[in-house]
């Protein structure tokens with residue numbers, strides 16, 4: 427029996443975190459092809475619908491050859507029905523952190539895999555609790571600038587970990603790529619890493 431070669435893996439992302447997360451499970455993409463799409467939520471769009479649409483739109487926006495498979499992802503923070511994307515500035519980051527302080531929110535990450543004329547999408551939801559953050563701690567956090575480029579204005583893998591006593595779900599999904607689900611989707615099309 428002849429074995430067909432697995433497709434080349436293309437990571438459709440500019441996020442260094444997603445590249446590092448893939449490397450963690452022994453996967454090194456053959457190419458990086460970031461997508462530049464409009465990330466504005468639609469009117470009355472739910473956070474779950476939004477994050478799925480974003481991952482799919484990234485996947486559809488990137489040119490792809492027949493022997494390639496494209497992985498894209500999108501991460502957003504949801505407080506109730508409210509979508510917290512990447513803060514535009516320090517003030518917005520402060521408002522997001524105040525909203526999350528002392529309560530639970532959800533982090534939604536959708537991954538899309540496009541290959542052979544088909545796109546599949548998977549959504550992973552994680553609950554995160556933040557302890558109450560006082561004004562002095564918030565100022566010090568914001569001054570360090572770690573809120574930039576992060577959904578909701580924080581990174582669980584950074585200094586904001588000090589505010590997070592509890593999560594339920596997937597840590598890697600909060601950082602930007604749910605590794606167990608990603609490995610399973612890639613393995614289904616013949617792409618395996620060191621641990622899969």
Ligand SMILES: Cc1cn([C@H]2C[C@H](O)[C@@H](COP(=O)(O)OP(=O)(O)OP(=O)(O)O)O2)c(=O)[nH]c1=O
Pocket residue numbers: 438439440441443444460461484499500501502503512533575576577578580581582583600601602
């Ligand atoms: C909540 C949270 C988000 N983030 C990051 C992951 C994502 O990079 C970012 C959310 O933005 P995304 O739009 O998902 O991704 P991106 O613009 O950084 O990269 P690309 O679209 O090219 O793939 O927030 C963390 O790193 N840690 C966290 O704890």
